[in-house]
Amino acid sequence: MKNSIVINSPEEIEKYKDELEKIKIWVCSTACGKSYMCSIDDRFYDLDAYRSQLHDSGVENFDEETIPKMYEILDSGKIVLNASHGHFLKFLDDNNIPFVYMYGKSEVEEEYIERMRRRGSGEEFVNRFGWLISAHYQNRVNDNRATFKIEMNKGEFVSDYAWSVFGKPKKYIQFNNFPKDKYKIAFIDIDGTLVDREKNLSDFTIQTLKNLKDKIKIVLASARGFKRIKPFLEKLDLLDRDNYTLAFNGGLILNNAGEPIFESFIQKKYLRLLWKYFDENKPEKCGFYAFDETVKKKDITNFEDYIEKTPIYKAVCVDSAEKIRALRENMPKNLQEGLEISSSEDMRIEFVPKGITKKGGCLTLLEFLGLTKDEMMAIGDGENDVQMFEIASCSVAMCNANETVKAQADFITDSNNDDGVAKALLRILGKEGV
DSSP, X not given: OOOOEEEOSGGGGGGGHHHHHHOOEEEEOGGGTHXXXXXXXXXXEEHHHHHHXXXXXXXXXXXXXXXXXXXXXXXXXXXXXXXXXHHHHHHHHHTTOOEEEEEEOHHXXXXXXXXXXXXXXXXXXXXXXXXXXXXXXXXXXXXXXXXXXXXXXXXXXXXXXXXXXXXXXXXXXXXXXXXXXXXXXXXXXXXXXXXXXXXXXXXXXXXXXXXXXXXXXXXXXXXXXXXXXXXXXXXXXXXXXTOEEEXXXXXXXXXXXXXXXXXXXXXXXXXXXXXXXXXXXXXXXXXXXXXXOEEEGGGOSOHHHHHHHOOOOEEEEEOOHHHHHHHHHTOOHHHHHHEXXXXXXXXXXXXXXXXOOHHHHHHHHHHHHTOOGGGEEEEEOSHHHHHHHXXXXXXXXXXXXXXXXXXXXXXXEOXXXXXXXXXXXXXXXXXXXX
């Protein structure tokens, strides 16, 4: 067994930088942020995801088939960042393939466990997970197969080390300076942006936005209806007449006491076309959105009577990402001509009146408040958020956004599961000490 070179701080990397840069495989424990790095830099490739793809294509034997095929992706020059998998590490060791092994010290793992507890994980799960992390830490300490071992300290991240070697993304918000007191309003998407994967607001995000709401006007801008936005407004102490929300992708703009200042409804002729379209294509779920209710298509017994009595802001269909992609590619012209069609997530299509976009909603509210685009920030992760990026003086994409969205933003922040919105606001506003 060879002895690894152990690195305990980003500063120690300098003397090994040239050697580290040549090593294509960087293995990372899950707790250290494998998915985080994969989402922010396309040089890092999630080996677990690749294994799943191979499994879906019929590869079954992990030892004999999958590992060599995984290694083949290095031919494209990618760096592989993978949750530490014993079979893969053995393959690397048996074939004398150099790799870097990154993991947090025990106190880092303890901090990660505490964060899980704050996010609502049950104690039984947390205890089992804690035991697992403790056992794995001892294994990592004693495992010297890696060419280099990086032991991260509390308060350090994978990126602190990896970017010391490979360079920092110019767009990443952590490494940029911003003019003080320029921005007066921030339009913030909800799903995939403000809330985490479980659709929750973290305590850190809640407290940060509460501390900043008197320094910048915070506007939630979402494809959701106001009823489903309201619980977040309540947690952020924004439920009053002096704060505002963009709902239904800008089809409804209102103060947070629930009083509209702008609204637009889908014309009945396009609702009828949508009803026919849903009938013909049979998406898994579809429905219609009024001010304070969502009605599934299957629950509507008399459609003509329903649309006569109920103004509709938005219609939605939901299915697999593959089917949604096909539906988008083959969208009938008559729907395209009369409706704005977008996807806030891969598994859904949203229909709102023609001309209704988050961009238009932002412009309407800016004019209403007497503010300008130069004073505007926008933070989001989806296709419909790019519309806000087009006019914002400062646009920020989440690192969990797809590459197309990130390319349209001025800057990139942490993921929605790592308080990316709160960190972006603190950085841009220069309020780290708030």
